[in-house]
Amino acid sequence: MRWTRQACVALDADDVLGELRGLFILPEGRIYLDGNSLGPLPAAVPGVLQRVATQEWGEDLISSWNTHEWLQLPQRVGDKIARLVGAGPGELIVTDSTSINLAKVVSAALSLARDRSPHRTEIVSERTNFPSDLYVAEGVVRMAGASLRLVHLDPAGGISAAVSDVVSDDTAVVLLTQVDYRTGRMLDLAEVTAAVHRSGALMVWDLAHSAGAVPVDLHAADADFAVGCGYKYLNGGPGAPSFVWMHPRWAAAARQPLQGWLGHEQPFAFDAGYRPAPGILGFQAGTPPILSLAALECGVDTVLAAEPFGGVAALRAKSTALTSMFIDLVDERCPILRTVSPRAAAERGSQIALTGDVDAYALVQALVDRGVTGDFRAPEVARFGFAPLYIRFVDVWDAVDRLAEVIDSEAWREPRFAQRAPVT
Ligand SMILES: *Cc1c(COP(=O)(O)O)cnc(C)c1O
Numbered sequence: 001m002r003w004t005r006q007a008c009v010a011l012d013a014d015d016v017l018g019e020l021r022g023l024f025i026l027p028e029g030r031i032y033l034d035g036n037s038l039g040p041l042p043a044a045v046p047g048v049l050q051r052v053a054t055q056e057w058g059e060d061l062i063s064s065w066n067t068h069e070w071l072q073l074p075q076r077v078g079d080k081i082a083r084l085v086g087a088g089p090g091e092l093i094v095t096d097s098t099s100i101n102l103a104k105v106v107s108a109a110l111s112l113a114r115d116r117s118p119h120r121t122e123i124v125s126e127r128t129n130f131p132s133d134l135y136v137a138e139g140v141v142r143m144a145g146a147s148l149r150l151v152h153l154d155p156a157g158g159i160s161a162a163v164s165d166v167v168s169d170d171t172a173v174v175l176l177t178q179v180d181y182r183t184g185r186m187l188d189l190a191e192v193t194a195a196v197h198r199s200g201a202l203m204v205w206d207l208a209h210s211a212g213a214v215p216v217d218l219h220a221a222d223a224d225f226a227v228g229c230g231y232k233y234l235n236g237g238p239g240a241p242s243f244v245w246m247h248p249r250w251a252a253a254a255r256q257p258l259q260g261w262l263g264h265e266q267p268f269a270f271d272a273g274y275r276p277a278p279g280i281l282g283f284q285a286g287t288p289p290i291l292s293l294a295a296l297e298c299g300v301d302t303v304l305a306a307e308p309f310g311g312v313a314a315l316r317a318k319s320t321a322l323t324s325m326f327i328d329l330v331d332e333r334c335p336i337l338r339t340v341s342p343r344a345a346a347e348r349g350s351q352i353a354l355t356g357d358v359d360a361y362a363l364v365q366a367l368v369d370r371g372v373t374g375d376f377r378a379p380e381v382a383r384f385g386f387a388p389l390y391i392r393f394v395d396v397w398d399a400v401d402r403l404a405e406v407i408d409s410e411a412w413r414e415p416r417f418a419q420r421a422p423v424t
Contacts, residue, residue, distance in 0.1 A: 003329060005401075008393035016309045017318055021390040023302045024235075031372045031395045036209055036351045036385030039235030044298040052294045064290075073293045074284060078243060080300045081234070084312055085207060085226070086217030087245050093280045094293060098208060098229050098242040102136040104256035104283055105225040105244060106175055109202040110144055112224075112254060113172035117200065120172035121146045124201070126153055130181045133206055137175055143257075146172065159188060163195035171201040178216070179209035179349030182377045184341040186214065186349045189221035197222070208232060211243070212303045213319060213350040213387070215312045218245060225250075233350070233387060234303060236296030244283050251279035260285030302389055318388035320345040322396055323352050326386065329400040330354060334407050340381060351385040353377070358407065361424065362417035366406045369417070372399045376424045 012018055025041045026032060032040055056064040065071050078093040085092070095101065106123065113120050123137050127150040134150070141148045151166040153159065167174060174196045179186045189205065196203045205226040210216050212233030218226055224247050230240030246254055255276060261267045262284040265275040276282035306315050327339050330352075340353040354360070360382040364374050374384040384399070406412050 002332070003325060003397065005394065005397045008325075008397040011321075011393040015318065015393070017306060017314060017388060018392070020302070020305055020309075021392070023305060024390050026390060029371050031391075031399050033372065033374045033384040033386065033391070033395075033399060035235070035387035035390070036213075036232055036349075036383075037375055038231055038238060039233060039299060039387065040390065041237070042235055042295075042298040042302050044301065045237065045295050048294050048298055049291060052291060057290075070288070070290050073290060073297075074241075074288045075281075077293055077297045077300060078280075080297070080304060081211065081228070081243050082245070084216070084234075084300075084303060085211055085228070085245065086219050086221075087226075088219070088248070091248060091280055092243055092245040093283055094230065094241050094243050094296065095284045095288065096241060096244075097239075098206070098227050099132045099136055100258070100285075101227040101242050101244040101283070102133055102175075102204075102206065103140055104258055105204050105227055105246070106137055106140045106173060107144065108246070108250075108254045108256045109173040109204050109225050110140065110146055112250060113202050114146075115253070117172075120170055120201065122168070122170045123148050123173045123175060124167055124171050125150055125175040126177075127151065128180060128182070129175070129177050130206070130208065133175060133177060153187075160191055160195040163192055164199060167196060167199035167201055169200070171199060173202050173204055175204045175206070177206040177208060179214065179351075181209060182340075182381050182383065183353050184209075184348040184351040184383075186210075186342075186347055189216065189218075189223065193221045193223050209349050209351065212300075212312070212315075214316050218247070223247060230292075230296045230299070234296065235299030235389075237292065237299065240292055240296045240299065241289060244280065246280055246283070248279070254282075256283055258285045262286055262288070306389065315388045316350075319350040319386055322386040322388060322391055322393065323348065323350065325393060325396050326352050326384065326400065329396065330403070333400055333404040336407060337403075350387065351383055353381045353383050355380045355382070358412060359418060361420065362412040362414075363403075363406060365417035365419075366412040366414065367399075367402060370402045370406065372402050378424065 082092040153162045193203045202224040207228035211228040226245040230236035337356040342348040361376040
């Protein structure tokens with residue numbers, strides 16, 4: 001299909017999700033295609049932070065733990081996120097960072113698997129998984145006297161077969177990220193989980209690039225554990241706490257190693273010995289970050305605001321339309337670039353990775369300079385996220401228009417665009 005700018009404007013006019021863009025404060029004149037890395041500022045956040053800071057913290061001080069139910073905030077926001085990922089109330093909690101929650105769930109899953117089958121001592125993950133996930137797994141296996149095996153899942157013969165090929169009789173836990181952070185490749189949660197279970201291992205999912213962007217049903221998939229990120233598609237703000245979920249079948253038996261007082265059954269009994277709080281509450285460790293949780297709640301509310309319009313399914317439909325249009329336009333107008341992400345919409349998340357005979361880092365910087373924000377992922381990928389809550393079809397058109405201009409003029413070759421900043 002050949003797109004025109006006018007056709008994009010018409011699609012936006014018909015878009016029932018279009019009004020949700022008003023829930024954000026977006027900088028004038030910037031097309032923000034990096035909400036997969038840091039979601040934009042929800043319009044409600046400044047007012048809520050002002051209230052929580054001046055009234056709750058400033059006036060009511062420590063009594064706010066009771067009067068404003070600060071202690072319950074991790075559960076309240078957790079219950080809201082649960083609605084987005086097919087989890088039940090009370091099963092999911094917001095606490096700590098994704099990396100720290102990964103350490104808890106990988107360790108808990110490893111212990112559960114070994115309790116059932118002591119010979120299973122291996123964690124399997126993908127070599128291309130997000131490095132923090134691999135570093136955490138490395139640390140856990142070192143402490144637990146287990147091992148980590150990194151594999152390549154070759155989807156050619158079907159993903160179930162690929163999983164069965166790489167999971168052995170020694171495997172205790174499989175740790176995978178549903179949507180690959182670089183390529184956007186998306187795995188079928190249910191199919192992969194079923195294959196892992198058939199091999200006798202437990203399944204841990206990282207939903208960092210899934211939650212809030214693609215329909216996730218943890219119960220339907222029958223997963224064992226999951227973690228996800230608060231500051232990407234959930235728009236919770238820089239360093240927002242992450243979420244952690246465990247299937248209720250493990251609630252009684254699971255133990256995580258970071259035993260802090262707020263994961264205790266009775267924190268204010270001040271007992272010398274640890275007794276875990278029931279279920280997912282025992283996955284808390286220390287005092288929750290109230291200001292960050294207040295901001296995250298506003299972010300999660302922006303995603304829940306789509307519920308009257310069809311919820312995550314409607315967001316997903318728009319996101320695949322946006323990414324498909326982007327691929328079409330890049331094919332047409334930037335022939336030197338190659339789409340790394342799967343071309344079949346069902347096989348990718350909400351982001352598109354491009355590469356080609358260009359310095360992808362400089363390409364992204366030249367685009368940022370022209371008002372289009374994407375990011376670069378080493379070694380060679382320019383990455384663009386399409387968050388359907390606030391990205392319009394006309395933004396896709398304009399972004400590719402500027403991309404084509406940067407390539408045709410070779411503006412990316414300007415030396416200033418090659419200067420690497422610490423964060424890419
Ligand atoms: C973003 C991301 C993380 C982030 O972890 P933090 O502890 O929040 O820094 C972890 N895993 C994956 C797959 C991610 O995409």
